[in-house]
Amino acid sequence: MLHNNEQEKIKVEVKHAETTDGIPYYVCNVDGKESQIRKDEKWEQIWGSLTHKQVDELGLAISEHLGEL
Numbered sequence: 001m002l003h004n005n006e007q008e009k010i011k012v013e014v015k016h017a018e019t020t021d022g023i024p025y026y027v028c029n030v031d032g033k034e035s036q037i038r039k040d041e042k043w044e045q046i047w048g049s050l051t052h053k054q055v056d057e058l059g060l061a062i063s064e065h066l067g068e069l
Contacts, residue, residue, distance in 0.1 A: 014062065028058055039063075 013029040017036075025038035025046060035048020043059025050058070 012058065014058070026058070026062055030054070037062075 010031055015027045015029075016024060017027050018024050023038070025036055028035045028037060028048070028050070030048075030050065033049065035050045036046040037043055037048075037050070037055055037058055038046055039059060039062075043055050043062075045055050
């Protein structure tokens with residue numbers, strides 16, 4: 001789940017993907033719109049229209065799921 005600007009929860013579908021050179025990124029379907037995020041030093045958006053807060057929320061949830069925290 002993710003929060004929109006009105007702090008309402010939005011369902012998100014996240015799929016793992018990799019670039020041709022093996023760098024992981026995540027395809028996020030948020031309210032029918034696709035965004036892509038990855039983690040370098042911090043979580044960042046590669047493509048899409050998520051807010052910085054939403055990128056941070058998704059990144060935290062992905063990190064927790066992967067046991068990186």
